[in-house]
Amino acid sequence: MIDQLVNAMRACGDDLVAHGFRVADLAVKLGRHLGIDDASLTHLSIAGVLHDVGKVGVEAGVLGKPGPLNHIERRQMEHHPRFGRALLHHQVHPRVAEAVFSHHERFDGLGYPRRLAGTEIPFLARILLVVDAFDAMTSDRCYQAARSAEAAFDELMVYAGTQFDPEVVVAFLEAVDVEPSIVIQVA
Helix, strand or coil: CCHHHHHHHHHCHHHHHHHHHHHHHHHHHHHHHHHHCCHHHHHHHHHHHCHHHHHHHCHHHHCCCCCCCHHHHHHHHCCCHHHHHHHHHHCCCCCCCCCHHHHCCCCCCCCCCCCCCCCCCCCCHHHHHHHHHHHHHHEEEECCCCCCCCHHHHHHHCCCCCCHHHHHHHHHHHHCCCCCCCCCCCC
């Protein structure tokens, strides 16, 4: 079943699939650093590959749009976690589906689709958010050129505690062996 979902994602573009595999690799590396168990690492890997599977329901013109999305396009894009969970329902472990559903929740509660905050957000989703953002920032996209890894790390640190779980950000920097250039303050 996972292969069929990956093939559906490939129809949206090879970049979507490559992004998923990069996110899975980074997420597992981070998960190992955090000491999570083997079953959770497996769930994290699958969720990483499939975190954007819901984008198969987004119009191609929206996915490949080179400029900013308008309100309607943004709403369509923000629906992809919900559609992804629906596609995965009864196909994968519930923790995988929940991580996919929650990977755009923000630590400060301003994310989507449910506006969860802090530890209300499933742990695997908090990991996915950090590595997904890092890979998005360091990859060429139709709407932006890739940033350096250092610039992406700096941005993760700036938004640790608001967008991202600060402990996950610090662990990610440790897992990939980077010295943060910005000191984060955790309340």
